[in-house]
Amino acid sequence: MTQKFGIGVDLGGTKIATALVDGEGRVLARTSCLTEAQDGVQKVLERMYGTVDDVLTEAGIDVGQLAGIGIGSPGPLDSKTGGVLNAPNLGWRNVPLGELFRQRFQVPIQVGNDANLAGLGEKWLGAGKGVSDLLYLTVSTGIGGGIIIDGKIHTGAHDIAGEVGHIIVKRDGPLCGCGRRGCLEAMASGTAIAREAKAGLKRGESSLLAKLAGAGEPTAKHVGEAARSGDPFSTKLLRESFTYLGLGIVSLLNVLDPEMVVIGGGVSNLDDLLFDPVREIVKENFGASPLADVPIVKAELGADVGVLGAAMLVVAQN
Amino acid sequence: MTQKFGIGVDLGGTKIATALVDGEGRVLARTSCLTEAQDGVQKVLERMYGTVDDVLTEAGIDVGQLAGIGIGSPGPLDSKTGGVLNAPNLGWRNVPLGELFRQRFQVPIQVGNDANLAGLGEKWLGAGKGVSDLLYLTVSTGIGGGIIIDGKIHTGAHDIAGEVGHIIVKRDGPLCGCGRRGCLEAMASGTAIAREAKAGLKRGESSLLAKLAGAGEPTAKHVGEAARSGDPFSTKLLRESFTYLGLGIVSLLNVLDPEMVVIGGGVSNLDDLLFDPVREIVKENFGASPLADVPIVKAELGADVGVLGAAMLVVAQN
Numbered sequence A, B: 001m002t003q004k005f006g007i008g009v010d011l012g013g014t015k016i017a018t019a020l021v022d023g024e025g026r027v028l029a030r031t032s033c034l035t036e037a038q039d040g041v042q043k044v045l046e047r048m049y050g051t052v053d054d055v056l057t058e059a060g061i062d063v064g065q066l067a068g069i070g071i072g073s074p075g076p077l078d079s080k081t082g083g084v085l086n087a088p089n090l091g092w093r094n095v096p097l098g099e100l101f102r103q104r105f106q107v108p109i110q111v112g113n114d115a116n117l118a119g120l121g122e123k124w125l126g127a128g129k130g131v132s133d134l135l136y137l138t139v140s141t142g143i144g145g146g147i148i149i150d151g152k153i154h155t156g157a158h159d160i161a162g163e164v165g166h167i168i169v170k171r172d173g174p175l176c177g178c179g180r181r182g183c184l185e186a187m188a189s190g191t192a193i194a195r196e197a198k199a200g201l202k203r204g205e206s207s208l209l210a211k212l213a214g215a216g217e218p219t220a221k222h223v224g225e226a227a228r229s230g231d232p233f234s235t236k237l238l239r240e241s242f243t244y245l246g247l248g249i250v251s252l253l254n255v256l257d258p259e260m261v262v263i264g265g266g267v268s269n270l271d272d273l274l275f276d277p278v279r280e281i282v283k284e285n286f287g288a289s290p291l292a293d294v295p296i297v298k299a300e301l302g303a304d305v306g307v308l309g310a311a312m313l314v315v316a317q318n
Helices: A041-059 A097-105 A114-125 A184-188 A190-202 A209-213 A220-228 A232-256 A266-270 A272-286 A302-315 B041-059 B097-105 B114-125 B184-188 B190-202 B209-213 B220-228 B232-256 B266-270 B272-286 B302-315
Strands: A005-011 A015-021 A027-034 A066-072 A083-087 A092-095 A109-112 A134-139 A143-149 A260-264 A296-298 B005-011 B015-021 B027-034 B066-072 B083-087 B092-095 B109-112 B134-139 B143-149 B260-264 B296-298
Touching: A005 A041, A005 A302, A015 A041, A015 A302, A027 A041, A027 A302, A041 A097, A066 A097, A066 A114, A066 A302, A083 A097, A097 A109, A109 A114, A109 A302, A114 A134, A114 A143, A114 A260, A114 A302, A134 A232, A134 A266, A143 A184, A184 A190, A184 A232, A190 A209, A190 A220, A190 A232, A190 A266, A209 A220, A220 A232, A220 A266, A220 A272, A232 A260, A232 A272, A232 B232, A260 A272, A266 A272, A272 A296, B005 B041, B005 B302, B015 B041, B015 B302, B027 B041, B027 B302, B041 B097, B066 B097, B066 B114, B066 B302, B083 B097, B097 B109, B109 B114, B109 B302, B114 B134, B114 B143, B114 B260, B114 B302, B134 B232, B134 B266, B143 B184, B184 B190, B184 B232, B190 B209, B190 B220, B190 B232, B190 B266, B209 B220, B220 B232, B220 B266, B220 B272, B232 B260, B232 B272, B260 B272, B266 B272, B272 B296
Parallel strands: A005 A066, A066 A109, A134 A260, A260 A296, B005 B066, B066 B109, B134 B260, B260 B296
Antiparallel strands: A005 A015, A015 A027, A083 A092, A134 A143, B005 B015, B015 B027, B083 B092, B134 B143
């Protein structure tokens, strides 16, 4: 890692979070503000610029001391130019984000997508410290991924590598948000678990879930709570979902052969309810292969992963 | 590519094939001999050394003019040292192949596995010329793969990346040679097709296959011939198998995002019977994504792919 400083900007649908870090990834200053995308591209850009100026001032560091600014953005992106091709939740289309930041700050700018940056953050500062090839999965409302090879993000030919949520684990399975059927995301994401929970209640499964969800709809978190209380329906549902997650990881290990698998995202907070079946499936499938022993661990950076990963784009990856 | 010369040695269970190429991959001399592994490691090594001496003499080139020698070997391997950990069909265990060649010839030695080298060969000299990220699949008795990123083989942390035949496309599907169930190889390899053909005949499917196979057992080639003659059972069988191949490729495209997919191996000679359903599935699954347009093409190097890929390990990859 360089001894210079870096700034990470995490552009989300609701919030802009920005942090200034040193060469070891220690946060020297941080700030955040609301995105308020409805105000238009220019306003959002000015808010982003403002957060960068703020952390520089707070840390007492000159822009010239920066290795650069890394930006995490919804995509699809063009990581070479830093352009945002299309971000429906921001209402952005073909915004030359990297170029605009370059003009404003005159330092190297790198742009990457959330899951890739989370993988990069975990590799340099989180669960994957010291590892060079890592597969990161975020299991949340959707399932995303980041493939880190030799300490760098594998972005692919069209900047869409690492879409691990869309490997197909069940032919003609449930419809996925992407329009395909039987994607890993349609089998094991928080959304998929909630969908199956709802379907179960609807067909009259007797379950603690009905009580936990109350007047509302059951969530993956409810399913986890019910399973912890020994609810058989919820226990079975999670085991089924995470068996598919495990099978997906078996496929990914066969293809990528990483040193470590790191799982983050809200659903990873189900802890052993998720990790136990996944680890079992992997062990069971790989027998004596070294892939049976690839550590499958929980992400460590929590809510900070976005800004830290973005900062690592300029601090560590170059 | 360097202007130096390189030698590729393809060590197979029955044959050793060796070629000397120039910086553009043109073959200047070639030779081959039987492996006769039953004679023991030392004899096989001497035969391999002999083929190298022979091509050098034939081309009138001094060993000092070599960029190195690349060796394709059955694996698992240790690509860093060039050691062959275990090659049951040769009866080899922990043979320091790279080290022995280094001592004998005093030039850089690289060792790689068949499918990876085939991918590298296709990238530099075959269907993938001019492309830098390529996914190679060989569909034969088994299904193997080679992942080329930035013109180099992605070997992975344990030298087993690219095992695309063992992504799981059907949970609890047919048993695979690897001991797992529902691997791509168990659904779409030549062996899988022959297995399904045999099962069909056994349960009394009326098919041309019975006639084509005669007293023997039906092969994937027979199934292809029968399908070309309009045999409904064979047509359906191939479509079913290659639908799984297509779904597997959809998953691989999502993960790796290559510029091109190249398919080789004996079963790729079924041509449109294989490529049509695969391309259809990919188109259908990716809609407007750039992945819908990733070319999926047939390998070009044929029987030469082993030696040429091995030579490219030292001529192009370094």
